[in-house]
Amino acid sequence: MGKVDGLGFSTRLRIDLAAIRANYRLIADRVAPAECTAVVKANAYGLGVGKVVPALYREGCRTFFVAQLCEAFDVRDAAGPGSSIFILNGLDPGCEEICAEQGFVPVLNSVSQITRWRSLARAQGRMLPAALQVDSGMSRLGLDWAATADLAADPGASRDILFQLIMTHLACADTPDACANAAQLDLFAAACRLFPGVPASIANSGGVFLQPGFHQGAVRPGIALYGSAPNAFASDVRPVVRLDARIIQIREIGAGRGVGYGLDYVAPGTRRIATVGIGYGDGWPRSLGGRGAVWFDGHRLPVVGRISMDSLAIDITALGADTLREGDMVELLGPSQSLEDVAQDAGAISYEILTRLGARHQRVYVDGDHEDILAPGAY
Numbered sequence: 517m518g519k520v521d522g523l524g525f526s527t528r529l530r531i532d533l534a535a536i537r538a539n540y541r542l543i544a545d546r547v548a549p550a551e552c553t554a555v556v557k558a559n560a561y562g563l564g565v566g567k568v569v570p571a572l573y574r575e576g577c578r579t580f581f582v583a584q585l586c587e588a589f590d591v592r593d594a595a596g597p598g599s600s601i602f603i604l605n606g607l608d609p610g611c612e613e614i615c616a617e618q619g620f621v622p623v624l625n626s627v628s629q630i631t632r633w634r635s636l637a638r639a640q641g642r643m644l645p646a647a648l649q650v651d652s653g654m655s656r657l658g659l660d661w662a663a664t665a666d667l668a669a670d671p672g673a674s675r676d677i678l679f680q681l682i683m684t685h686l687a688c689a690d691t692p693d694a695c696a697n698a699a700q701l702d703l704f705a706a707a708c709r710l711f712p713g714v715p716a717s718i719a720n721s722g723g724v725f726l727q728p729g730f731h732q733g734a735v736r737p738g739i740a741l742y743g744s745a746p747n748a749f750a751s752d753v754r755p756v757v758r759l760d761a762r763i764i765q766i767r768e769i770g771a772g773r774g775v776g777y778g779l780d781y782v783a784p785g786t787r788r789i790a791t792v793g794i795g796y797g798d799g800w801p802r803s804l805g806g807r808g809a810v811w812f813d814g815h816r817l818p819v820v821g822r823i824s825m826d827s828l829a830i831d832i833t834a835l836g837a838d839t840l841r842e843g844d845m846v847e848l849l850g851p852s853q854s855l856e857d858v859a860q861d862a863g864a865i866s867y868e869i870l871t872r873l874g875a876r877h878q879r880v881y882v883d884g885d886h887e888d889i890l891a892p893g894a895y
């Protein structure tokens with residue numbers, strides 16, 4: 517309580533749920549009859565599972581992936597009946613019982629995880645569901661070839677575990693020409709032949725926009741749902757987020773005056789400088805000091821000096837004297853500047869820009885004519 521509606525905050529993050537739904541449909545149509553699932557780890561890449569998951573459910577999504585067991589609870593609360601929730605990072609030792617009791621499906625990535633899941637199955641006298649991940653070349657998570665073959669050869673395994681999915685992850689799906697994609701596809705196909713009848717999944721967003729051979733039984737898009745094109749074939753993906761921040765002060769400085777911490781920027785002549793109420797405490801990367809820009813009415817306004825925790829400075833000399841005033845909002849993400857543009861300037865990737873944004877913005881969830889406004893910290 518005590519929050520001032522629509523005032524008293526410096527940044528506004530607009531999240532277009534209709535665009536997320538359209539991106540889901542785009543992918544689902546492209547991959548049909550393969551199932552289109554949704555990766556909603558890290559709070560749906562920072563956009564908020566409480567809003568994103570129901571929107572996806574409405575479009576028909578019934579399978580959700582999180583990274584950690586603790587993330588699965590909020591997803592289940594937000595999803596409707598008939599949903600399955602898979603845990604990509606697998607089963608931490610000691611989490612087996614809670615995972616089974618809650619009905620979450622672990623992705624089993626190692627021999628020890630399989631052993632522990634099987635022991636619980638035998639102790640409970642029932643089969644337990646799981647996905648199996650094989651490492652087809654990325655060396656991140658999953659069984660190597662020898663362990664995969666051993667598992668397939670052990671008839672006891674399929675009495676203890678009901679394999680709902682066999683999966684692997686592409687290292688280079690953002691680079692369609694990479695030889696690694698075909699190599700991973702071949703190795704994965706060989707692993708899948710050892711588990712006949714189990715649905716297979718290899719594609720993240722990048723894989724969705726490779727050849728149909730990558731679609732298999734189910735695809736696992738994340739970033740494309742949230743509006744960033746994973747590779748050059750994904751140009752139909754619709755942007756989802758818009759971020760604006762407020763001008764909190766404007767001043768004119770003379771030649772030789774410094775701006776910001778370290779006085780990194782020194783004005784080469786008379787300049788009009790605006791201080792904007794967004795900084796690294798809002799997830800705006802510090803690496804954009806002296807490099808990035810914000811936009812207003814089609815004008816690119818360069819960042820000058822370092823990014824502070826709660827503000828950054830821009831040079832607005834190019835605009836007419838009274839064009840911008842205190843209280844006006846400028847665009848940081850939107851039609852003039854995409855996630856990819858910012859990522860490029862920041863030496864980051866769109867995923868990183870998105871997941872860093874955090875809880876400090878006023879959030880406006882838009883779905884067609886409907887708007888739901890949440891105060892900073894309240895999503």
Ligand SMILES: *Cc1c(COP(=O)(O)O)cnc(C)c1O
Pocket residue numbers: 555557604684685719720721722736737738739740746
């Ligand atoms: C994060 C993740 C995805 C989704 O990746 P995007 O590139 O965001 O589509 C899919 N599969 C696995 C295993 C992941 O870790």
